[in-house]
Amino acid sequence: MKFPPFTYHRPRSIEEALDLLAEHGDDAKVLAGGQSLLPVMALRLGRPEHIVDIGSIVELATIDVDDDRLRVGAMVRHAEAEGSPRVAERAPLLRAALPHVGHRAIRSRGTVVGSIAHADAAAELPAVCLATNAEIELRSATQSRTINAADFFDGHFTTVAHSDELVTSVRFGTPGTHHAVIEQSRRHGDYAMVGVACQLTIADAIVTSAALAFFGVSSTAVRVAEAEAALIGTDAGPEAIASMRAAVTDVLEPDGDIHATAAYRRHVAGVVAARSIHAALHNEEAAA
């Protein structure tokens, strides 16, 4: 399928991109890796009149550490983050999620920030943002603001970002000691039917903090505080896992669709949550 016509812009600086977004607003779309925007256009689910290609803005292609947090710029591709020792060290949950995003040929073009800005309810990286309390850094021609991940995602494919704003980078939160991303999908590399990003901090064999962020179960990724509470203060043994799992199936109210019924999704949410604890505990590499 061919893309509908549009006017193409290739800004060389963030300022130039922001001016274009200010000028064209709702009629413009940012093009990063194109691995979601271009299929959307091919399928005529979207027809932007202006495309602002940020691929030539060199200053957006950086990974750095700011205030002890890993900051990933808007043109850092999935594959680059996957291979970055800094990401592995500072954001091990992000590192664990990346191999689940599509396939290698998708990850060599797609960007970390694009996955977050796109806000697919079944995508892995928004859940990583929630689990690590990431901060989303936005800029428009007139202002800059930073939004906590918990306030950023508004619904399936929607965020609180305005049409004249560029997400310049995302700062991921402090890692725990144990991490895992577990998902169930129809075919390898497909979007998950249900998945979970799990980050635990364990000190002296006791869980001191827990984050469980589920994707594919709601219109955005969601954390389940009741399930996290069931783990905190425990040894994350079989009893704690059982009550955590009960909390997950109690709280989540997924919808059914062509891929899976609601009841199946709810059941599998409990299963992946339990598996994620086992995986996190047994993944020595993931220990910080």
Next chain:
Amino acid sequence: MNDLTIPLTMQVNGTDHSIDVEPRRHLADVLREDLALTGTHLGCEHGVCGACTVLIDGEPARACLMLAVQAEGSEIVTIEGLADADGTMHPVQAAMHQAMSFQCAFCTPGFLMSTIALLRDNPSPTTEEIREELSGNLCRCTGYQSIVDGVETAVELMGSDR
């Protein structure tokens, strides 16, 4: 303003090209129609099947999910760039030929490009790794076993070269 073409300079299989393209056209169409490199196949045109996989600056990518103008300044390798000038097949081509890794062969260019990137980074992958890395390429004919066999044959051929 929509119909304007813009200049594009890229290197394809070692040859420099400077052409004018409409921004809405994807790289696969430009390779096929403007450069007559029809070995890059188009199955789904929305990123799912992998038939259009090419190497962009060494990395495998979907040529249907890239505007041609995004390839500005890039080095691209397509299936036509694999064999030597005298027609000697690339070892991965020879291996897949030997293992009969295809039936209709529509998917084969994409599998070859993905396999070349895989074996460059991981010269002796396990069967599981091969299946994982090639999971983004679909084949409607073979049931995949002969393709995995072909990759394993390539591992042997390339290993014995060293």
